[in-house]
Amino acid sequence: EADIYQTPRYLVIGTGKKITLECSQTMGHDKMYWYQQDPGMELHLIHYSYGVNSTEKGDLSSESTVSRIRTEHFPLTLESARPSHTSQYLCASSELRGETQYFGPGTRLLVL
Amino acid sequence: RKEVEQDPGPFNVPEGATVAFNCTYSNSASQSFFWYRQDCRKEPKLLMSVYSSGNEDGRFTAQLNRASQYISLLIRDSKLSDSATYLCVVNGGGGYNKLIFGAGTRLAVHP
Numbered sequence: 001e002a003d004i005y006q007t008p009r010y011l012v013i014g015t016g017k018k019i020t021l022e023c024s025q026t027m028g029h030d031k032m033y034w035y036q037q038d039p040g041m042e043l044h045l046i047h048y049s050y051g052v053n054s055t056e057k058g059d060l061s062s063e064s065t066v067s068r069i070r071t072e073h074f075p076l077t078l079e080s081a082r083p084s085h086t087s088q089y090l091c092a093s094s095e096l097r098g099e100t101q102y103f104g105p106g107t108r109l110l111v112l
Numbered sequence: 113r114k115e116v117e118q119d120p121g122p123f124n125v126p127e128g129a130t131v132a133f134n135c136t137y138s139n140s141a142s143q144s145f146f147w148y149r150q151d152c153r154k155e156p157k158l159l160m161s162v163y164s165s166g167n168e169d170g171r172f173t174a175q176l177n178r179a180s181q182y183i184s185l186l187i188r189d190s191k192l193s194d195s196a197t198y199l200c201v202v203n204g205g206g207g208y209n210k211l212i213f214g215a216g217t218r219l220a221v222h223p
Contacts, residue, residue: 035213040120042199042215043156059210090155099144099203101211103155 003027006091006104013081014112021076021107023091030096032074036060037088037106049074051096081111115139116214118200124220129190133217135200136182144203145176147185150216151196159198190221
C-alpha cells in the first residue's frame with residue numbers, strides 16, 4: 001500500500017468559502033501531483049511539483065493554488081469555492097526518476 | 113481528439129471469460145505506457161507497465177503496437193474481483209514525468 005494520505009476525504013461547503021485540501025506522503029518522493037477527476041471521466045493534471053519550493057500548473061486550468069514547503073506535504077487551496085469546483089481531487093507522488101505514480105484516496109468536494 | 117482514447121464499456125463478462133481492452137494514443141513520441149486499475153470511488157493503482165516486447169503478469173497480458181499507436185490488455189480467466197475500471201496511461205514525454213490518462217474501460221464480471 002502506498003503511504004500517501006489526503007484529508008478531508010469528503011467536504012461539503014458553501015460558495016465563497018476558502019478551503020485547503022491536504023496531501024501528505026511518507027515515501028520521501030520528490031515529485032507530487034494534483035489531479036481532478038469527474039465521474040466517468042479521465043484524470044486531469046492541475047498542479048505538480050518537482051520538489052520543495054517548486055510548483056507548476058498542469059494541463060487543466062484551475063483556480064486553485066498549491067505550495068510545497070516540505071517534501072512530504074503538498075496542500076491545494078481554493079480561495080473562493082464555487083459549484084463548478086465540485087469534483088474529486090486526487091493527489092499523487094513519484095520518485096524523482098520513477099514513472100509510477102502512487103495515489104492518495106482522494107477528496108470528494110461538493111460546493112453548494 | 114483526446115490524447116488517449118478508450119472504449120468506455122461496460123464489458124459485461126461471466127467468470128472465467130477472457131476479455132481484451134484496447135487503447136489508442138495520439139503522441140507518437142510517447143515512450144512509456146501503463147495500465148492502472150481504478151475501483152469504484154477509489155484511487156487509481158498501477159496494474160502493470162507495458163513494454164515493447166509485451167509482458168505478462170499472471171492472468172494479465174499487455175501488448176504495445178508502436179506503429180499503430182495502440183496498447184492492449186488481455187485478462188484471462190476473469191474473476192469477480194477483476195470488476196473495475198481499467199485506465200490506459202501514457203507518458204507524454206518531457207522532463208517532469210507527465211502522465212496522460214484515458215477515461216477508462218469499465219469491466220463487470222458476473223457469476
